[in-house]
Amino acid sequence: MKNIMIVLISLILTGSVFPDELNVVTTYPYIASIVEQIGKDKVNVFALANGEWDPHTIIPKPSFIAKLRKADILILNGAQLEIGWLPPLMRQANNSKIQVGTPGILDLSKYVELIEVPTAISRAQGDVHPDGNPHFHLDFKNIPKISTAIAHKLLEIDPVNKATYEQNNNAFLEKFYQKEKEWTAALEKLRGTKVIEYHKIYDYLLQRVGFQLVGTIEPVPGISPTSRHIESLEKIISSNDVKYILQDVYHPDDASKYLSSKHKIKMIIIPHDIGSVSNTNNIFEFFDEIVRRLIDD
Ligand SMILES: [Zn+2]
Incomplete structure (x- = not known):
């Protein structure tokens, strides 16, 4: 005992x-x-x-x-x-x-x-x-x-x-x-869409969906943008029909907001992990929410 x-x-x-x-x-x-x-x-x-x-x-x-x-x-x-x-x-x-x-x-x-x-x-x-x-x-x-x-x-x-x-x-x-x-079928209509992202965090998703990444707000992954880099992005925007700016939840969004309002491009916050935004409590909801935000136009 x-x-x-x-x-x-x-x-x-x-x-x-x-x-x-x-x-x-x-x-x-x-x-x-x-x-x-x-x-x-x-x-x-x-x-x-x-x-x-x-x-x-x-x-x-x-x-x-x-x-x-x-x-x-x-x-x-x-x-x-x-x-x-x-x-x-x-x-x-x-x-x-x-x-x-x-x-x-x-x-x-x-x-x-x-x-x-x-x-x-x-x-x-x-x-x-x-x-x-x-x-x-x-x-x-x-x-x-x-x-x-x-x-x-x-x-x-x-x-x-x-x-x-x-x-x-x-x-x-x-x-x-x-x-x-379901996700593949829902995203099919976005194939070929031109986008900009802040950090190179969505590249695997972009490749899967068939998005065309034309620029990143960071000049190099991990390096904050300079005004010269933003100017070079604006040149890219002027010669491309960019539909979305994809912004994550943890980087500053001032550059994305500036480009979004000046060039009339929709900025979308895309979760990068479970819990980044609400309604992403598990791996299924996580992708459901990403797809919903991308197709909700
Ligand atoms: Zn990274």
Whole structure:
């Protein structure tokens, strides 16, 4: 009896009252949403970043270290999106389960095809996309690859629930492919539309939809616009029929608003992650909302 009490107390103190649940930490909310769909009641998921923040520059909180310390699995976007903020947190958490090269870490960028991979290292000019564009989750066709990679990781770390993870992923894929058909059909009428964006965050989406990106408000990813760069954008606008300016929720929108009002181009706020705007509580709602904002003309 005494032994049982000691075990119970130590379980409560270490927070593992439900030792069956895997503690999964993800860097971004979109990853957490997919983990919830695949892991359901077998996992306890926590996303470090908030969907309203710049994914490149997360301000760390002390609670992040505690979460990383207890993690069984860490799932990250990769392609250097977290390079500016995650490594020091991982060092401080010092959790042997989620060190680079161990099975407890999953880098999703390894499962998709990156676009805009530079031929020479351009980080010297301040480019925050040195490995190629890291915002691949904005292409909904990458989500099934991501969910399957997550399912394989969960069943590798927790083989007892292998069948559950496989079933959940199959159910997720079935629903996702159905939604994907709807999104593709709804966006078809926008093929060929010319757009400008602030940061090169929507490029995978633009490629999927068949938008034509004619300019970015940032001269280089991560570098704020100069007045000379805005002038060069205005020249592009004068010789192109630009329909939309796509603005994210975390960069200043003064340049977009200026170009929008001066040149009569509609500015649309597009969420870049779950929670960027309202009605984006999971991965399905996230794409529903993006599509709704793009076709709502
Ligand atoms: Zn970026």
